[in-house]
Amino acid sequence: MPLYRINEKTRTRLKHPLGQLLTGPPEKTMPHLGRIIAEGAPPKIIAVGDSVSLWMRRFGLDASIYVVDGRVMRADIDGTVSGPSEIVVRNPAGEVTEEAYEALRWALEEKEPKVVRVVGEEDLLALPSVILAPAGSLIVYGQPYVGVVVVRVTPEAKAEAGELLEAMRASEPGKG
Numbered sequence: 001m002p003l004y005r006i007n008e009k010t011r012t013r014l015k016h017p018l019g020q021l022l023t024g025p026p027e028k029t030m031p032h033l034g035r036i037i038a039e040g041a042p043p044k045i046i047a048v049g050d051s052v053s054l055w056m057r058r059f060g061l062d063a064s065i066y067v068v069d070g071r072v073m074r075a076d077i078d079g080t081v082s083g084p085s086e087i088v089v090r091n092p093a094g095e096v097t098e099e100a101y102e103a104l105r106w107a108l109e110e111k112e113p114k115v116v117r118v119v120g121e122e123d124l125l126a127l128p129s130v131i132l133a134p135a136g137s138l139i140v141y142g143q144p145y146v147g148v149v150v151v152r153v154t155p156e157a158k159a160e161a162g163e164l165l166e167a168m169r170a171s172e173p174g175k176g
Helices: 008-013 026-040 050-058 098-109 123-132 155-169
Strands: 002-005 020-023 045-048 065-068 086-091 095-097 114-120 138-143 147-152
Touching: 002 155, 008 155, 020 026, 026 050, 026 138, 026 147, 045 050, 045 123, 050 065, 050 138, 065 098, 065 123, 086 095, 086 098, 095 098, 095 123, 098 114, 098 123, 123 138, 123 155
Parallel strands: 045 065, 045 138, 065 114, 086 114
Antiparallel strands: 002 095, 020 147, 138 147
């Protein structure tokens, strides 16, 4: 059973970036992201999505947690990020399950990098990542056809993510 389910109100809001939008192709956004990481020294970096995870690795930018589902824009891909320490969770499209939420919590407590492999869809897992990550952390996710979004975890970002999740908690199947 999901903890949270997307509805029309939250779907519309989530079309807008939650953080700083770095526009352009990966050849432009990844070096910019690298500078943000170097300047901010975040305690944790969570990459949500296969494309952003793969590009970060290609550019030598390490995340603490990679959240992937083996798909890019709902199409299967041949390769994805893997690691020695992975957890597999179920998380259907448009939902945040308790299983996925707790996997993120577990991965954040660990010192070594983790891969949270999602059976279903990982898109909405950026929201609990913002809530669970320590202050100063970065959540990085792709904005299709535009670039990459970087969310610095602040009290304001946590409040916004919390409000979005609360709005999703109230939704019921077929309502929005």
